Amino acid sequence: KAGVTQTPRYLIKTRGQQVTLSCSPISGHRSVSWYQQTPGQGLQFLFEYFSETQRNKGNFPGRFSGRQFSNSRSEMNVSTLELGDSALYLCASSSLAGGPNKNIQYFGAGTRLSVL
Amino acid sequence: KQEVTQIPAALSVPEGENLVLNCSFTDSAIYNLQWFRQDPGKGLTSLLLIQSSQREQTSGRLNASLDKSSGRSTLYIAASQPGDSATYLCAVGGGNEKLTFGTGTRLTIIP
Numbered sequence A: 001k002a003g004v005t006q007t008p009r010y011l012i013k014t015r016g017q018q019v020t021l022s023c024s025p026i027s028g029h030r031s032v033s034w035y036q037q038t039p040g041q042g043l044q045f046l047f048e049y050f051s052e053t054q055r056n057k058g059n060f061p062g063r064f065s066g067r068q069f070s071n072s073r074s075e076m077n078v079s080t081l082e083l084g085d086s087a088l089y090l091c092a093s094s095s096l097a098g099g100p101n102k103n104i105q106y107f108g109a110g111t112r113l114s115v116l
Numbered sequence B: 001k002q003e004v005t006q007i008p009a010a011l012s013v014p015e016g017e018n019l020v021l022n023c024s025f026t027d028s029a030i031y032n033l034q035w036f037r038q039d040p041g042k043g044l045t046s047l048l049l050i051q052s053s054q055r056e057q058t059s060g061r062l063n064a065s066l067d068k069s070s071g072r073s074t075l076y077i078a079a080s081q082p083g084d085s086a087t088y089l090c091a092v093g094g095g096n097e098k099l100t101f102g103t104g105t106r107l108t109i110i111p
Helices: none
Strands: A005-007 A010-013 A019-024 A031-038 A042-050 A053-057 A064-068 A074-078 A087-094 A111-115 B010-014 B019-025 B032-038 B044-051 B056-059 B062-067 B072-077 B086-093 B099-101 B105-110
Touching: A005 A087, A010 A019, A019 A087, A019 A111, A031 A074, A031 B099, A042 A064, A042 A074, A042 B099, A053 A064, A074 A087, B010 B019, B019 B032, B019 B086, B019 B105, B032 B062, B032 B072, B044 B056, B044 B062, B044 B072, B072 B086
Parallel strands: A010 A111, B010 B105
Antiparallel strands: A005 A019, A019 A074, A031 A042, A031 A087, A042 A053, A064 A074, A087 A111, B019 B072, B032 B044, B032 B086, B056 B062, B062 B072, B086 B099, B086 B105
16 A cells, blocks of 8 residues: 655745645545644644545644545645745544554655745 | 653664653643654654553554553663664644644664
8 A cells, every 4th residue: 555645745935935735645544634843843733634624723824724635635735935834744644444543643754845 | 732742852872772762741631642753854654553541552672651640651662773763753642633742752773
């Protein structure tokens, strides 16, 4: 089974631009979560989608948004980029289908975003 | 608000030694706790998941314990190897797929 795939792996943008990151979950996984990782703040939860619905949202400004498609693939968008948005953005999927492993979150390799 | 702490921030041990990594959390009303490792520049690899009703989980040389009442979890690594060098993160699950992460322990195994 293929793992969680995130594209692109690296991005360089300038302040004020907007960016879209993509995440393909493990086949059969319906829950997709997004996290931001920075040296100063560590790993912080952005949002979680299940069956195309955002179920949870972290404490981030409205410039951060996301969506999930019917095939469970997810995108996150950051508008009006700021220097502080430079980070590793990680996507995770989980099956929630039952059994002891239903809550295990499997992470992709991340997209490293640099804002200049 | 859940807060997760990992101490120490960095640890170096000689190859072959057993070691324990610590994780503490402030709110004992957790759904589960997960341990991950992260290699430089890479994503996270799940190591062990402990449900709130469990006390420990084992996988190979790894053993994770959970004491909800005291707000603590430990990850025990037996017979450490250079390949175990990585950052280890614990994450507390609140039952809604949102994980609250600790700041991690950077582990270096000295050959």
